[in-house]
Amino acid sequence: MLRFIINRIFQVIPVLLGITILVFSMLHLIPGDPARTMVGIEASAEQIEQAREELGLNRPLHEQFFSFVGNAIKGDLGESIRTSLPVTEEILNRLPITINIAIGATIFATFFGMLFGIIAAINHNKFGDGLTMVISLLSVSTPSYFLGLLLMLVFSLHLGWLPTIGISTPIHYILPIVTLGAQAMGLIARMTRSGMLDVLRQDYIRTARAKGLPERVVIYIHAFKNALIPVVTVVGLRFGGLLAGTVLVESVFAVPGIGRFMVEAVLIRDYPVVQGTVLVVAVSFVLINLLVDIIYGLLDPRVRYT
Structure with a gap:
């Protein structure tokens, strides 16, 4: 190992x-010239040269690269042009929010995805199978930004159950987590269903049933463990995707995480x-x-x- x-x-x-x-x-x-873009088109030559020096653009390219790598290893990612604060400090202030949303979305997607997948596999070609697959298809097909606006419209504006924007209390996390985890939930449900159906056809499952073991033991002890292996891969890959996907969700719900911070940095x-x-x-x-x-x-x- x-x-x-x-x-x-x-x-x-x-x-x-x-x-x-x-x-x-x-x-x-x-x-164009990043230094000129930073200081504006009306800046003087001295201001442009100063900006180039601050960015290190006046040094040879290989020196700039090794300096960038060395500083990144030490945790120094430079200073923000807008706030003049260290970028590392700005990221660390926002990173916990993004991680909480990504982890919450992963837990939500994994729990309900596996639950729907198991229900669909147990009720193969029955009503429960069709219903769960329709739900998973809708969740996979619905864009995050549209789902976020729809949930905001229903649960915030019409029902008044959940807050709309910000992240000041734990309740504020619910809508961003559901929005971010919906697509992953559908994917995990389909993978779990496929894996469970494949495992339930194996000889050792028929042997376990022939021995008179309860169906619950056969499903959750013998079948689910072996069907879990491909699902773990999907969950891990989706967590990385969810971490990157917070850009849209944080923008929709005005969450001060890394995703929204990145969007604001691009705009300015x-x-x-x-x-x-x-x-x-x-x-x-x-x-x-x-x-x-x-x-x-x-x-x-x-x-x-x-």
């Missing part, structure tokens, strides 16, 4: 290097913030996938030798 973990870590290193190169290149792929061309937030989200996605691989190896020992 230790060798498996070490191999996965070494496989992640080139990916992290590629991400770092892409994020670093963002500033240099922008049409705060390049250090854009670089920092993209780097944090991308690295988080890769590390989550690494963790999923390790969990996958623990659940299925055969994976360790592939």
Whole structure:
């Protein structure tokens, strides 16, 4: 198992290097001069040169890259142009909110997705199967921004049960979590149903039933564990996607998380913030996938030798 973990870590290193190169290149792929864009078209030559010096654009490209990597490793992502505060500090202030929403959405999607998937598999080709699959199809097909506005209209404006914007109390998390987790719920439900139907056709399940074991034991002890392996992969991948998908949800519900912070930085061309937030989200996605691989190896020992 230790060798498996070490191999996965070494496989992640080139990916992290590629991400770092892409994020670093963002500033240099922008049409025109980033320094002029920062200070405005009416700025003097001295102001433009000062901006270039602050961004480090007056140094050779390889020096800029190694400086960027070295500072990122130390946790220094530069300073925000808008607030003049360290980007790392700005991200750390908003990161817990985004993580809470992503984790909440993952728990919501996993619980209800697995529940609907098991119900559909047990009631294969019956009313329960059709109903749960229709629900999962609707959840997968509905865009997050549209679902968020719809939930806001129903539960906030018409019923008055839940708050509309902000994140000041735990109740404020409900609508963003449901909105963000809906698509993942549908996907997990379909994967769980497919996995359960495949496992329920296996010989050892027929043997367990022939021994007279209760159906609940057959479903939840024998079948569900083996059907869980592909679902774990989907859940892990979706968590990374949910972390990145908070951009839309946080914008709809005016949540002060990383996603909304990134959107605001793009609109005002705060390049250090854009670089920092993209780097944090991308690295988080890769590390989550690494963790999923390790969990996958623990659940299925055969994976360790592939």
